[in-house]
Amino acid sequence: GENVEQHPSTLSVQEGDSAVIKCTYSDSASNYFPWYKQELGKGPQLIIDIRSNVGEKKDQRIAVTLNKTAKHFSLHITETQPEDSAVYFCAATIGTGFQKLVFGTGTRLLVSP
Amino acid sequence: AAGVIQSPRHLIKEKRETATLKCYPIPRHDTVYWYQQGPGQDPQFLISFYEKMQSDKGSIPDRFSAQQFSDYHSELNMSSLELGDSALYFCASRLTRETIADTQYFGPGTRLTVL
Numbered sequence: 001g002e003n004v005e006q007h008p009s010t011l012s013v014q015e016g017d018s019a020v021i022k023c024t025y026s027d028s029a030s031n032y033f034p035w036y037k038q039e040l041g042k043g044p045q046l047i048i049d050i051r052s053n054v055g056e057k058k059d060q061r062i063a064v065t066l067n068k069t070a071k072h073f074s075l076h077i078t079e080t081q082p083e084d085s086a087v088y089f090c091a092a093t094i095g096t097g098f099q100k101l102v103f104g105t106g107t108r109l110l111v112s113p
Numbered sequence: 114a115a116g117v118i119q120s121p122r123h124l125i126k127e128k129r130e131t132a133t134l135k136c137y138p139i140p141r142h143d144t145v146y147w148y149q150q151g152p153g154q155d156p157q158f159l160i161s162f163y164e165k166m167q168s169d170k171g172s173i174p175d176r177f178s179a180q181q182f183s184d185y186h187s188e189l190n191m192s193s194l195e196l197g198d199s200a201l202y203f204c205a206s207r208l209t210r211e212t213i214a215d216t217q218y219f220g221p222g223t224r225l226t227v228l
Binding site for chain 1: 117146148154155156157158161169171203205215216217218219220221222224
């Protein structure tokens, strides 16, 4: 089945720096790659997603890139702020139709003022 | 905008007891997914429903069952609870029938503690 690896597990940056989180997936049939932000005690919140027919997508300070050949996708956060501190999960969908999510193991991002 | 509603938010049970978790999807959403998240872990897919029919099944124990009702809300029934069932349980909803949208929107979760 699908396997999603995520690195790093923890990431500490200074406010204003950029943060990059990387994921790889195993199933070449995967075609949808969302990123979720999870704050303590809350449910995962979608922050950006990308489909397999697109190589890059940007939304203000957040961008995601996808390399289908390498089965690799990354989250880029620029001008980080303390409120960006949270656990970030990448995910990939497998199967057709109802596409359950397979999550990476998460990255704890800490942005220091 | 309306979000996914889950109830209860917190639940404490004894071993071998039964628990029922409820999920109310975003209005018009027809697909519900259940995920289990252990402490410090990523969410793991349990089961999903589309138009009241089970659409996929993951690592859900036989002690658990779920269903989706005519109003699209879903319930996860957990019997013979074990200590290892203590976790956050998330419901996510998605609108499948009208578009090719893939986005799953997550609820706030139910924290189940088994003593």
